[in-house]
Amino acid sequence: MALITLSRFLIEEERHKQFICADLRFLVEIVSRACKAISIAIGKGNLAGVLGGAGTDNVQGEAQKKLDVISNEILLEANEWGGHLAAMTSEEMEDPHLIPHRYPKGEYLLVFDPLDGSSNIDVNISVGTIFSVLRCPEGVPVDSDNVFLQPGTQQVCAGFAVYGPTTLLVLTFGDGVHCFTLDREFGHFVLTQEHIRIPEDTREFAINMSNARFWEAPVKRYIDELLAGKDGPRGKDFNMRWVASMVADVFRILTRGGVFLYPLDSKMKDKGGKLRLMYEANPMAMIVEQAGGVATTGRQRILDIQPTSLHQRVPVILGSRNEVERVAGYHRD
Numbered sequence: 001m002a003l004i005t006l007s008r009f010l011i012e013e014e015r016h017k018q019f020i021c022a023d024l025r026f027l028v029e030i031v032s033r034a035c036k037a038i039s040i041a042i043g044k045g046n047l048a049g050v051l052g053g054a055g056t057d058n059v060q061g062e063a064q065k066k067l068d069v070i071s072n073e074i075l076l077e078a079n080e081w082g083g084h085l086a087a088m089t090s091e092e093m094e095d096p097h098l099i100p101h102r103y104p105k106g107e108y109l110l111v112f113d114p115l116d117g118s119s120n121i122d123v124n125i126s127v128g129t130i131f132s133v134l135r136c137p138e139g140v141p142v143d144s145d146n147v148f149l150q151p152g153t154q155q156v157c158a159g160f161a162v163y164g165p166t167t168l169l170v171l172t173f174g175d176g177v178h179c180f181t182l183d184r185e186f187g188h189f190v191l192t193q194e195h196i197r198i199p200e201d202t203r204e205f206a207i208n209m210s211n212a213r214f215w216e217a218p219v220k221r222y223i224d225e226l227l228a229g230k231d232g233p234r235g236k237d238f239n240m241r242w243v244a245s246m247v248a249d250v251f252r253i254l255t256r257g258g259v260f261l262y263p264l265d266s267k268m269k270d271k272g273g274k275l276r277l278m279y280e281a282n283p284m285a286m287i288v289e290q291a292g293g294v295a296t297t298g299r300q301r302i303l304d305i306q307p308t309s310l311h312q313r314v315p316v317i318l319g320s321r322n323e324v325e326r327v328a329g330y331h332r333d
Contacts, residue, residue, distance in 0.1 A: 006032055006169070006180050006189035019175055020157075023084040023106055027133060028157060031110070032169055032189055034078040035129055035161040036182065038071045038114070042121065042163045051122050058092045067121055068092055071114035071129065085110055086136040089148050089310055091279040096310070098143055108156075109134040109148055113279040116160070117245025126164035128247030132283040133157040145310050152282035152303035160283065162247045170196075170251065172290040177254065198293040199257035202320040206242050206249045207261040214265035218298065218330035246275070250284055250318070254291055259319035261327070263298060273297070273315040277307055281316050294324040298331040 004012075010025040020028075045051055049066075056064050072092045079085055080099060084106035089096040091113040099105050112131040121127055133156050140147045159171040167182035169189050177196040180189035205226055212223070229237040241258065243249050249260050262274045275281050285295030285302040295302045295318035305314060317327050 003188075004191040006191070009178070009180075009191050013173065013175075017175070020173055023108065024133065024157065024173075026082060027079070027084045027106075027108055027110070028159070028171065030078050030082055030084075031075070031112075031131055031159070032180075034075045035167070035169060036187065036189075037074050037078070038067075038129060039161070039163050039167040039182065041070055041074070042067060042127065045124075064092065065115070065118045065121055067127075068115050068118050075110075075112055075114050075129070075131075079110055082106070084108055086142045087147065088112070089278070090114060091276055091311070094311075096143070096145065096148065105142070107136050109136050111148060111278050111283075113276070116247050116280065117243070120243075120245050125243065125245060126162055126248040127245055128160050128162045130160040130247065130280055130283050131158070132278070132286075148278065148310060149307040151306050152277075152285055155282060155286050155303075158283035158286040160247050160250070160287070162251050164248065168251065170254065170287060172287050174286075174290065177287055177291040179254075196254050196291045198253060198288065198291045198320055200292070200321045202253075202257035202259060202323055203236060204239050204241050204252075204256070204258035205261065205323070206240065206252075206258060207263075208242060208244070209240070211265055211267065214267040216264060216266075218327065218333070219261065219263045219265075221330055222327050246280060246284065250288070253288070253293070253319045257320045259317070259323040259327070262316045264315040268313070271313050273313040275313060275316045277302070277305060277312045277314045278310060281314050284316070285318060288318045292321065293319050294321045294328075296324060296328050298328060 013019050058064050081103050083104035085108050086105050087096045087098050088110040116130050117127040134150050157173050162168040169180040179193035181192040183190050225232050225234050226238040268274050281302050288295045297315040
């Protein structure tokens with residue numbers, strides 16, 4: 001059976017399902033090429049002198065790694081010239097990046113976290129890129145933040161790359177979730193999983209236990225039940241898996257189920273949460289829901305949130321349906 005490359009997959013989606021248009025197909029192909037370039041840079045590591053800190057902070061006040069800056073530049077430069085974008089915004093930049101006047105403008109907006117989990121890069125743990133595509137609304141100035149402030153339900157595409165033992169690209173256009181693996185010899189992303197479904201039940205959870213003293217009561221109740229195992233109210237043992245790289249944790253959930261929690265806590269309450277709504281929560285929530293899972297803040301569906309700022313933060317609880325709904329129920333109680 002012939003291998004289905006990403007290019008062939010996108011063309012067939014456009015031709016047979018008429019689910020995507022040529023500009024959106026071109027945009028996703030360019031993002032995938034940028035992900036290949038980031039994968040190569042990460043793979044060289046200290047051989048290319050790209051590990052370690054950049055000596056700068058991003059808009060979040062977080063110390064940037066050299067590869068944060070490199071990955072951001074790769075995505076910006078790759079997507080400027082194609083004529084399919086009106087503007088871009090990145091977790092690493094305070095303001096949107098407008099398409100230079102010398103290039104034509106398109107109808108889409110690109111939102112991305114260029115290197116998720118970059119605190120792990122120096123110790124050779126999987127990291128990734130998260131991205132989201134929105135339509136540029138008519139009548140809103142493209143140089144305004146407001147053009148990007150759309151709820152997650154308005155996303156036309158979401159995806160993430162994982163740079164690990166293999167380089168993976170996970171995509172959804174709102175019609176299921178598909179995974180592509182980079183064939184390093186030929187340079188193509190090849191379809192390796194179609195219509196991924198997250199099991200509704202699980203025995204795995206992912207949470208940063210070092211924050212336990214800051215958690216709210218519903219999360220404490222839930223995690224205590226899991227830790228009690230067979231002797232507790234759940235009557236079964238659970239395993240904890242925490243990579244501290246959202247792309248790696250979410251891909252594991254897509255593969256075999258699980259629940260990922262970065263809940264609201266007293267330490268981050270004044271900021272609204274830890275993870276960024278536009279760059280992390282919305283694209284991951286779209287992917288998880290398209291795979292049959294659930295994504296919530298504990299109090300509301302993530303995709304229904306109306307953003308109020310580019311760098312807004314929210315709590316995130318996502319994964320296997322029955323576990324996420326149990327946590328949400330504890331919040332309601």
